Amino acid sequence: MAELTDTEAKPTRAYVIHPDLGRARTQRREPEHALAEAVALALALPGIEMVGSEVTNLREPNPGKLFGKGKLAEIKQRLEAEEVELVLVDGPVTPVQQRNLEKEWGVKLLDRTGLILEIFADRARTREGVLQVELAALSYQRTRLVRAWTHLERQRGGLGFVGGPGETQIEADRRAIDEQMTRLRRQLERVVKTRTLHRAARAKVxxxxxxxxxxxxxxxxxxxxxxxxxxxxxxxxxxxxxxxxxxxxxxxxxxxxxxxxxxxxxxxxxxxxxxxxxxxxxxxxxxxxxxxxxxxxxxxxxxxxxxxxxxxxxxxxxxxxxxxxxxxxxxxxxxxxxxxxxxxxxxxxxxxxxxxxxxxxxxxxxxxxxxxxxxxxxxxxxxDEERVAEELMLDFADGRARAWLHEAGVVEAEEAGEDGLHLRLRWTARQKGAFEAFTGAERAEEDEDPDDRRPSGWHPAD
Structure with missing residues (x-):
C-alpha cells in the first residue's frame, strides 16, 4: 500500500475520482453520493488535505490504464495544477492499471480496497484486529508485485536470456510475503483460542x-x-x-x-x-x-x-x-x-x-x-422470559456464587441454616443456565481431581 505522510508532517494533497460506468453500472447508488462517500473515506485518513474530486464517466474501462487517452491527459492537467500527491480511485483498480496510472500521472494511487485497508490499519486497536488487518494488507500487496519498483529493473530471472525484468525479485518478495502471512495466521490461531475463552466467559453472564x-x-x-x-x-x-x-x-x-x-x-x-x-x-x-x-x-x-x-x-x-x-x-x-x-x-x-x-x-x-x-x-x-420461583442451597464457602446471584438480582430471600445458605430465587431459564455455566467453570478451576469429592457449588434445596 502507499505510504501516507505522517500526521505531524506536511499534509498529503489528495484527489478523489469516482469512475461511473453509466448504464452498465450495477451499483444502486447515484454517482454523486458515491463520490461524497469516497471523499469522506479519504478524510477519515490522518494527514490528508483534500484538493479536489470528480465523477468521471466511463463507457468501457481501459484494461491498461482504466481511462482513455483524452481523459488521462485531462485529469493529469488538473493533478499538476493542484500539485496532487495521492489519487484515490473509488473502485477496483488492477495492479497493471495502478502501475500505469502512477507512471502516467506521477502520483501515488490507491483504489477503494487500498483506501479502506489504510483506514483499518490506522484505527485497529485490539490484538486480533491488528493481526487481521496486517494479513489483509499482505494479501492485497501480494497481488500488486507487478508494480515497477526500481530495484526490480536490475534483475532477470533464469540465466538472463529468458523472462522479463524483475522476475527473481518478484518471486523473492512473494515468498517473503507468504512467510509473513504464515506467521500472522499462527499468531491469529492463538488469539482466536483466547477469544473462545472470552466467549465462554460471556456465556456465564x-x-x-x-x-x-x-x-x-x-x-x-x-x-x-x-x-x-x-x-x-x-x-x-x-x-x-x-x-x-x-x-x-x-x-x-x-x-x-x-x-x-x-x-x-x-x-x-x-x-x-x-x-x-x-x-x-x-x-x-x-x-x-x-x-x-x-x-x-x-x-x-x-x-x-x-x-x-x-x-x-x-x-x-x-x-x-x-x-x-x-x-x-x-x-x-x-x-x-x-x-x-x-x-x-x-x-x-x-x-x-x-x-x-x-x-x-x-x-x-x-x-x-x-x-x-x-x-x-x-x-x-x-x-420468552417467564420467571419461575425456585429454592436453592449454597455451601457457606460459595461466596462467589452467592455474589453472582445477588448481582443478577434474582434473590428474593436468604436464610442461613445449619447445612448452608437457603435462598429463594425468582429467575428466568436464561439466568439459570448462565448460573449453571458459571458454577461449572468454578468447579473446573477449583478441583484438580474431580473424583476426590463432590465440588462445592449449588444444588436445589429439598
Missing part, C-alpha cells in the same frame, strides 16, 4: 446482549454513549469505531421508577458497501457480538439521501455473516434532529404505528425513552 449495527457514520457510537454514559470515540467520520466496545447497563423499569432489566450493549464497526474481500475476516472478527446477540439495533441515518440503499447494504452483510433471520431486531431511525420539524413529527408518528421501528436523535436524546421501552419489551418477547 446472565444478561442479554444488544448489538448496535449499521452503516458507517450512522451514529451508533453517539447512541452508545447516550445510553451508557460511556465516552467511546464518536465523530462525524467514516469508521470512527473499529474495535467492538461492550458495556453492561441497567434499563429503567418499564413499569416506572426503579431499576429494570440489565443488558450488555455492544458497539460495532460500521458497515460499508463493496467491503474489500481481504477484510471480510477482519470485519467478521469485530462482529462476534452481533452473531451472538439476543437483539440487534439497526441504526440508520434517516437524514441521509440514500438511507434505503445503506439499509440494503447492511442487510446483505448481515446475511453474508450468517446472522440468524429469527434474531429480534429494531430499526433505529437516527439523526431526526437533522430533519425539518414537519418531517421529524411525521417520522415519530410513523414509528408509533410501526412495529420494530423507533425514530430517535442520539445527539439530543429525543425518542430515547421510547427506544429503551421498545428494547425492554422486545427482549421480554424474544427471550
Amino acid at each position: 446472565p444478561y442479554p446482549i444488544v448489538a448496535l449495527v449499521g452503516y458507517t457514520n450512522a451514529g451508533k457510537s453517539t447512541l452508545f454513549n447516550r445510553m451508557t454514559g460511556a465516552e467511546v470515540f464518536a465523530k462525524d467520520m467514516l469508521f470512527a469505531t473499529l474495535d467492538p466496545t461492550m458495556r453492561a447497563i441497567r434499563l429503567p423499569d418499564a413499569g416506572g421508577g426503579g431499576a429494570g432489566r440489565k443488558i450488555i450493549l455492544s458497539d460495532t464497526v460500521g458497515f460499508i458497501s463493496d467491503l474489500p474481500t481481504e477484510l471480510v475476516a477482519a470485519f467478521r472478527a469485530t462482529l462476534e457480538e452481533v452473531l451472538e446477540a439476543d437483539l440487534i439495533l439497526h441504526v440508520r441515518d434517516i437524514s441521509h439521501p440514500e438511507t434505503e440503499e445503506q439499509a440494503a447494504d447492511v442487510a446483505e452483510i448481515l446475511d453474508s455473516l450468517g446472522v440468524d433471520e429469527d434474531v429480534a431486531a429494531i430499526e433505529v431511525w437516527n439523526k431526526i434532529d437533522a430533519l425539518g420539524p414537519d418531517t421529524r413529527a411525521a417520522l415519530r408518528r410513523t414509528d408509533a404505528r410501526t412495529e420494530g421501528v423507533q425514530a430517535v436523535s442520539a445527539l439530543s436524546g429525543e425518542g430515547l425513552e421510547d427506544l429503551i421501552a421498545a428494547i425492554d419489551r422486545t427482549l421480554g418477547e424474544a427471550l
Whole structure:
C-alpha cells in the first residue's frame, strides 16, 4: 500500500475520482453520493488535505490504464495544477492499471480496497484486529508485485536470456510475503483460542446482549454513549469505531421508577458497501457480538439521501455473516434532529404505528425513552422470559456464587441454616443456565481431581 505522510508532517494533497460506468453500472447508488462517500473515506485518513474530486464517466474501462487517452491527459492537467500527491480511485483498480496510472500521472494511487485497508490499519486497536488487518494488507500487496519498483529493473530471472525484468525479485518478495502471512495466521490461531475463552466467559453472564449495527457514520457510537454514559470515540467520520466496545447497563423499569432489566450493549464497526474481500475476516472478527446477540439495533441515518440503499447494504452483510433471520431486531431511525420539524413529527408518528421501528436523535436524546421501552419489551418477547420461583442451597464457602446471584438480582430471600445458605430465587431459564455455566467453570478451576469429592457449588434445596 502507499505510504501516507505522517500526521505531524506536511499534509498529503489528495484527489478523489469516482469512475461511473453509466448504464452498465450495477451499483444502486447515484454517482454523486458515491463520490461524497469516497471523499469522506479519504478524510477519515490522518494527514490528508483534500484538493479536489470528480465523477468521471466511463463507457468501457481501459484494461491498461482504466481511462482513455483524452481523459488521462485531462485529469493529469488538473493533478499538476493542484500539485496532487495521492489519487484515490473509488473502485477496483488492477495492479497493471495502478502501475500505469502512477507512471502516467506521477502520483501515488490507491483504489477503494487500498483506501479502506489504510483506514483499518490506522484505527485497529485490539490484538486480533491488528493481526487481521496486517494479513489483509499482505494479501492485497501480494497481488500488486507487478508494480515497477526500481530495484526490480536490475534483475532477470533464469540465466538472463529468458523472462522479463524483475522476475527473481518478484518471486523473492512473494515468498517473503507468504512467510509473513504464515506467521500472522499462527499468531491469529492463538488469539482466536483466547477469544473462545472470552466467549465462554460471556456465556456465564446472565444478561442479554444488544448489538448496535449499521452503516458507517450512522451514529451508533453517539447512541452508545447516550445510553451508557460511556465516552467511546464518536465523530462525524467514516469508521470512527473499529474495535467492538461492550458495556453492561441497567434499563429503567418499564413499569416506572426503579431499576429494570440489565443488558450488555455492544458497539460495532460500521458497515460499508463493496467491503474489500481481504477484510471480510477482519470485519467478521469485530462482529462476534452481533452473531451472538439476543437483539440487534439497526441504526440508520434517516437524514441521509440514500438511507434505503445503506439499509440494503447492511442487510446483505448481515446475511453474508450468517446472522440468524429469527434474531429480534429494531430499526433505529437516527439523526431526526437533522430533519425539518414537519418531517421529524411525521417520522415519530410513523414509528408509533410501526412495529420494530423507533425514530430517535442520539445527539439530543429525543425518542430515547421510547427506544429503551421498545428494547425492554422486545427482549421480554424474544427471550420468552417467564420467571419461575425456585429454592436453592449454597455451601457457606460459595461466596462467589452467592455474589453472582445477588448481582443478577434474582434473590428474593436468604436464610442461613445449619447445612448452608437457603435462598429463594425468582429467575428466568436464561439466568439459570448462565448460573449453571458459571458454577461449572468454578468447579473446573477449583478441583484438580474431580473424583476426590463432590465440588462445592449449588444444588436445589429439598
